[in-house]
Structures are given as C-alpha cells and as structure tokens.
Amino acid sequence: MPHRLPLALGLACSLAACQPMPPAGRAPADLAEAPPGALPGTCWARQVSPAVIETVTEQVEIAPARRDSAGRVIEPAHYSTETRQVIVSERALRWIETPCRDTLTPELIASLQRALAVRGTYRGPVTGTLDPRTRAAIRRHQAARGQDSDILALDTLRDLGLVPVPRGG
Numbered sequence: 001m002p003h004r005l006p007l008a009l010g011l012a013c014s015l016a017a018c019q020p021m022p023p024a025g026r027a028p029a030d031l032a033e034a035p036p037g038a039l040p041g042t043c044w045a046r047q048v049s050p051a052v053i054e055t056v057t058e059q060v061e062i063a064p065a066r067r068d069s070a071g072r073v074i075e076p077a078h079y080s081t082e083t084r085q086v087i088v089s090e091r092a093l094r095w096i097e098t099p100c101r102d103t104l105t106p107e108l109i110a111s112l113q114r115a116l117a118v119r120g121t122y123r124g125p126v127t128g129t130l131d132p133r134t135r136a137a138i139r140r141h142q143a144a145r146g147q148d149s150d151i152l153a154l155d156t157l158r159d160l161g162l163v164p165v166p167r168g169g
Helices: 004-016 106-118 132-143 154-159
Strands: 043-049 052-063 073-075 078-089 092-098
Touching: 092 154, 106 132, 132 154
Parallel strands: none
Antiparallel strands: 043 092, 052 078
C-alpha cells in the first residue's frame, strides 16, 4: 500500500499542472499571435476550417461486353470498382479581430447576451459568462451576417453598439 501514495501524489500534481487547451481551430484572444500587419494592441483569434474531402466510388468498365453477329451479349462487360478521395474545399485559415481579454468583462458579456436576446438569437439567462449557450447565439448571429463562427468578433460588438466604432481617418 505505501507504494501507491507517491504514485497518487505524482498523478494529482501532474493533473493540477494541466492547462485547458483552447477548442480546436481557436487560439486564445490574448496571445501575441496576430496576422501580418495587425496594429499593435489589437487582439486576434485564428479560425481554421479543415479541408472537406469526399470519397468517390465509381464502377469503371475495364472490358466491354462481347456480342455475337446478331448483337446478343455472349459475355458481359467487366467492371472494376475504383475509390478515390477528392478535395471539395481546401483548408482555410481566417483571422478574426476579437475584443482583448481585459475588455471582455462580465458586464460586457451580459450586455452582449441582452443584445442577442433582443435580436432573438439568445434564449438563456443573463450570466455574464461566455458559456456554450452564449457561444451558440454568437454563432447564429454572426452566421446570419456571413461569418459562421462562435469566436466573438470585435465587429459584432461594434454592430451591436457595445463597443465604440473607430473614427475613419
């Protein structure tokens, strides 16, 4: 029994050190990573859309049917089944300007939830957290405007009147 205690402690310590990974295709908005030419002090997230690959199976004739002089089939055609993969759409990387983490306060998220509720895309309690229900509402709202993503875009907050729109220069 004493040999299990160090193993249990080691396992507990290693699990405590684990950091949650961002969802697939998304980088945390507060990372220094940004697209080329991004202004300093702006925050960005990457959305990676995987390639869409379709498997195509076809019957290919390898020998035609043989016919007699009267046109009757004396030996049927022979076919081979061929399967191949076709890329329907290539993998795509898209940068989304996001609110910086220090801007994304519970008060702002609560205002976002209320704004989405008024527009009929959010149907939940105002919690001030970016929970799955809020992310689904963000996706619905943004998809209707051509951006199918649950990553909150800064432009969405601007369109909803929740953050200032920069002056044109």
